[in-house]
Amino acid sequence: MATIAPPRTPTVFKRPQSTTGFWSWITTVDHKKIAILYGYTAFSFFIIGGVEALLLRIQLAGPDGTFLTAAQYNGLFTTHAVTMIFLFVMPMASAFFNYLLPLMLGARDVAFPRMNAVSYWIFLFGGIFIYSSIIFGTNPAPVGGNLPGGALDASPLGSIPGGGWFLYAPNSGPQFSPGTSIDYAVLGLQILGVASLISSVNFIVTIFNMRTKGMRLLRMPVFVWMTMIVAFLLLFSLPIIAIALFMLTTDRQFGTVFFEAASGGDPILWQNLFWLFGHPEVYVLILPAMGIVSEVLPVFSRKPLFGYPAIVFAGGAIAFLGFGVWAHHMLASDIPTVAQAAFGLSTMTIAIPTGIKIFNWIATIWGGRIRLTTPMLFSLGFVALFVIGGLSGVTHAVVPSDWQQTDTYYIVAHLHYVLFGGAIFGLFSGIYYWFPKLTGRMYNERLGQIHFGLMFFGMNLTFGPMHWLGLQGMVRRTWVYSADTGLGPWNLVVTIGSFVIATSILVFMFNWTWSKRKGEIAPNDPWDARTLEWTIPSPTPEYNFGVKPTVTVLDDFWHQKYDEDDEGRAVRRPEADELVDQLIEANGNPETEIRLPAPSYFPIIAGFGMMLLAYGIIYHTRPWGIPLIVIGILMLVSSLLGWGGEPVEEVHEDAGVDPTDPESDTEVVNPDPESAPPELVGVDDR
Amino acid sequence: MTDIAHDDLDEAAGEHDSHGHHESTGVDNRKLGMWFFLSSEFLFFGTLITNYLIFKGRDFGPGSIYPVEFYDIPFTSISSFVLLMSSLTMVLAHAALARGDQNQTRTWLAATAMLGLVFVSGQFFEFTEFVLEGLKLSSNPAASAFYLLTGFHGIHVVVGVVLLLSLWGKSVRQPEGLSPEQGLNVELVGLYWHFVDIIWIVIFVVVYLIQ
Numbered sequence: 001m002a003t004i005a006p007p008r009t010p011t012v013f014k015r016p017q018s019t020t021g022f023w024s025w026i027t028t029v030d031h032k033k034i035a036i037l038y039g040y041t042a043f044s045f046f047i048i049g050g051v052e053a054l055l056l057r058i059q060l061a062g063p064d065g066t067f068l069t070a071a072q073y074n075g076l077f078t079t080h081a082v083t084m085i086f087l088f089v090m091p092m093a094s095a096f097f098n099y100l101l102p103l104m105l106g107a108r109d110v111a112f113p114r115m116n117a118v119s120y121w122i123f124l125f126g127g128i129f130i131y132s133s134i135i136f137g138t139n140p141a142p143v144g145g146n147l148p149g150g151a152l153d154a155s156p157l158g159s160i161p162g163g164g165w166f167l168y169a170p171n172s173g174p175q176f177s178p179g180t181s182i183d184y185a186v187l188g189l190q191i192l193g194v195a196s197l198i199s200s201v202n203f204i205v206t207i208f209n210m211r212t213k214g215m216r217l218l219r220m221p222v223f224v225w226m227t228m229i230v231a232f233l234l235l236f237s238l239p240i241i242a243i244a245l246f247m248l249t250t251d252r253q254f255g256t257v258f259f260e261a262a263s264g265g266d267p268i269l270w271q272n273l274f275w276l277f278g279h280p281e282v283y284v285l286i287l288p289a290m291g292i293v294s295e296v297l298p299v300f301s302r303k304p305l306f307g308y309p310a311i312v313f314a315g316g317a318i319a320f321l322g323f324g325v326w327a328h329h330m331l332a333s334d335i336p337t338v339a340q341a342a343f344g345l346s347t348m349t350i351a352i353p354t355g356i357k358i359f360n361w362i363a364t365i366w367g368g369r370i371r372l373t374t375p376m377l378f379s380l381g382f383v384a385l386f387v388i389g390g391l392s393g394v395t396h397a398v399v400p401s402d403w404q405q406t407d408t409y410y411i412v413a414h415l416h417y418v419l420f421g422g423a424i425f426g427l428f429s430g431i432y433y434w435f436p437k438l439t440g441r442m443y444n445e446r447l448g449q450i451h452f453g454l455m456f457f458g459m460n461l462t463f464g465p466m467h468w469l470g471l472q473g474m475v476r477r478t479w480v481y482s483a484d485t486g487l488g489p490w491n492l493v494v495t496i497g498s499f500v501i502a503t504s505i506l507v508f509m510f511n512w513t514w515s516k517r518k519g520e521i522a523p524n525d526p527w528d529a530r531t532l533e534w535t536i537p538s539p540t541p542e543y544n545f546g547v548k549p550t551v552t553v554l555d556d557f558w559h560q561k562y563d564e565d566d567e568g569r570a571v572r573r574p575e576a577d578e579l580v581d582q583l584i585e586a587n588g589n590p591e592t593e594i595r596l597p598a599p600s601y602f603p604i605i606a607g608f609g610m611m612l613l614a615y616g617i618i619y620h621t622r623p624w625g626i627p628l629i630v631i632g633i634l635m636l637v638s639s640l641l642g643w644g645g646e647p648v649e650e651v652h653e654d655a656g657v658d659p660t661d662p663e664s665d666t667e668v669v670n671p672d673p674e675s676a677p678p679e680l681v682g683v684d685d686r
Numbered sequence: 687m688t689d690i691a692h693d694d695l696d697e698a699a700g701e702h703d704s705h706g707h708h709e710s711t712g713v714d715n716r717k718l719g720m721w722f723f724l725s726s727e728f729l730f731f732g733t734l735i736t737n738y739l740i741f742k743g744r745d746f747g748p749g750s751i752y753p754v755e756f757y758d759i760p761f762t763s764i765s766s767f768v769l770l771m772s773s774l775t776m777v778l779a780h781a782a783l784a785r786g787d788q789n790q791t792r793t794w795l796a797a798t799a800m801l802g803l804v805f806v807s808g809q810f811f812e813f814t815e816f817v818l819e820g821l822k823l824s825s826n827p828a829a830s831a832f833y834l835l836t837g838f839h840g841i842h843v844v845v846g847v848v849l850l851l852s853l854w855g856k857s858v859r860q861p862e863g864l865s866p867e868q869g870l871n872v873e874l875v876g877l878y879w880h881f882v883d884i885i886w887i888v889i890f891v892v893v894y895l896i897q
Contacts, residue, residue, distance in 0.1 A: 204722050237729075240733050247737070257824070269740060
C-alpha cells in the first residue's frame, strides 16, 4: 500500500509509483532490494558457471574424452572462470555490501542510492552481454590454427569466448582469435569494470560519511572494514585493466598492434597490466569472505573477536602488498631473474598478514562456548580450507618450484582451495547467518548441515586430487589426455567430487526456497549477535532504523547485553532479553518522519544504453554499428540528465496517510491491507 | 554527477531525518566521492603515460616513425597555456560565486568552457596534421600509445566542457543564478577541471618536452 504525490517537476516519464511487484524492482534504489537483486542474479550466474564446470568435468572424466570439442572446452573454461569471478563472487559480495553496510553503520541507505542502482543494472547488462556471444558471437579458427578439425565450431557452445579469463594477448588479438566472441569478453569485462568502479566510490563514501553517532572507524565491524579495503583495491586496480582492455579493443577493432610481437608490440605488457589488476582482484574476491567469517566466528564462539585491530590492519596490509606481487603470475614468462626473486619474496610476505588473520580467528574460537550452527560450520570450513590453499600458494612463491607447477592442475587446486574453499564457503556462511535478517524466518538447520557436509566432502574430493594430478604433470586448459598418462582414475574421482558439490547446491536451493516460505519465524536477535543490523526487526523495514542508533564501544550491541564477571568471562545481563525486545520494538515503530530515496527509472536505462554502446563498438563496421553507439550514448546521457530532474526522497510516515483525507494530495496504489508495509508518501517540498 | 548533486541538494535544504544524514567526516558526500573518483583517474592516466614511455623509443623496424618527430612544440605550448589559463578562470568562477556575484560566475564559467574548447580544437588540429603527415593510430605502438593517451585526455576535457556548459546553462536559465547548493557543483566541476589540467601538465612535460 502506498501513496505517492505527483512531483512538481515534470519529467519525461511518469514518476515510478510501485512499491511492490515487478516495477518496484526495476525502479528501486533501496539498498536492500538492490542487494536482493544482486544476490539472485549472482546465484543464477553461479548455477550457469557450475553447469559449465560439470560439462568440463564430464569431458575430463576419462582419457580421450569426446564429450566436448576443443573450441567448446576453451569457451567453457573461460566463461566458467569469468562467470565465477565477475558474475558470481564479486556481485554476491556486492549483495552483502549493499545489504549490510548501511545496517552495520546505522545509516538509512548508501551515500548515493541511485548510483547504486546504476551499478547493479550495468552489472546485469554486462553479464547478459558476455553471454549473448552464444547467440551473436563467431569463433572461426585462426588461419593456420592448430585446433583439430581446424574449421569453425559453429555450435552455440563453440561461440562463447575462449581465451581464458586473463585474455592473454596476442592470443586474444585479431590474428589468433579472429571472430567476435572474444570481443564480448573484452567489452563485457570493461562494462563490469564500470559497474564495480561506481559501486566502489559509493561504498567508500558510505563508509567514511554515513556512520551513525559514535561509530568511529575502529568501532566499525570487520566486515565494513573489509568492504572498504575491497573498494579501495577496485578503485586503484580497475583503471589499469580498463586501459589494458582499451588497448586490446583498439588492437582488435582499429588496427593497432600493442601486443603483436612481430610488429614491435609487447605481449608481456598485457601480462603485466592484466596481473597488476588481476592480483588485487583475487583479494577483492577473498576479503569479503574474510569479513563475513570475522563476524560469524565471534558470535558463535560467544567471545569478542580476538585482535580486532590486528585483523583490520592485516586486511589493509594484504591489500597494500597485493599491488606488489603481480609478477608471480608470470614467473614462467621472460622476466629478469632479479624481478623473479623480488616478486617471489614479496609474495611470501603476504603470508604474514594472512597468518595474523588465521591465528586471530583460531584465538577467537579458543575457549569459546561454540555453537556448531551452519554458518559457523561454513566459517570453520573456510579457515581450514583457506589454510590449505594458502600454503600451496606459498609454494608458488618459490620460483623454481613455480616453474614446475605453472599451468598444471596444481595451480587449479590452489586457486580453488582459496576461491571455492575460501570465498564461496565464506559467502555461504554469510548467506545462512543473515538468512533470518533477510527473510524473517529461520533456515532448516539439518538441511544446512547436510549442505555443509556434502559441500565440504565434495570440495576436497574435487580439488584435493588435483594437487597430485598437477604434480604428475597434468596440464591446465587442455581438453584431452591420453590413457597411457595414468591420469584417468584420479580424474574420475575429481569428476565424481564435482557432482557431489552440485548435489550440495541442490540441497541449499531446496532449503532456501522452503525456508523462505515455511521456515520458523525468526526470533528477535536469533544468534545473540554483536552488530547493529540485529537491533532492528527482521525482515528489515524499508527505513532500516526507526531510532537512530548511538554507538559507544566496539560491538556496542553485545556490550549492552553482556557484562564481565570477576574472571573476565562474559555474563549475560538479566535484563538483556527485555532490552533486545525493546530495541527492536522501537526500531520497528519510528516516531519521526523518515525520508527515503525515491525510486527511479533511469538507472536501468543507463545500464541498457551501456550495453548498446558495447554492441555498437563490436559492429562499428556494419551500417547499424554507429547508430547503436549513438543510441547507447544518448540513453546514457539522457538518463543522467533525466534523474537530475526528479525528486530525490520520499517520506515515510509512521502514522500513515488516510487515503480518503481530502487534504492529502495523494492516490492509493495497490491497496493491500494484508501485508501492511510502511506507508510511503512522496513529497516534493523544495 | 547530477545524481550526486541532487542527493545533497535536498539534504542541505532541511533538517529532517534524511537518508543522507550528517557526514561523519564533515566533507560533503559528493565532494568526497569526487576526490576518490579522481584518485582512481590518476591510476588511469598513470597507466596511459607509462604505456607511452614503454613504447616511445622502441625499434619498430626500418622506416619506423615516432610521435616525437611530429611534435610542434610552440603550437602545443600555446594550447597548453590556454588550458592552464582555464584553471585560472575556473578559480575565478568559483571565487565569484563565493562572493555571490552571479554575473561574474556566469562569465567565468563560459570563459573556462571556451578555453577548454580552444584546447580541444587545437588537439583536433594537431591530430589532423599528424595523420596527414603520416603518423596514424595504427602506424606503430608508439603512435598508438600517443593517440590513446592524448585522446583520452581530450575526451576528459570534452566531458569537463559539457559539465561547465550545463552549469552555465543553469545559471543563465535561473533568474537568481546558481543556488548555494548548486555552488557545490561548481566546486566539483572545478576539482575535475583542475585534475584534467594537472594531468596535461604531466603529459606536456613527460611526452612533449622530455624527448
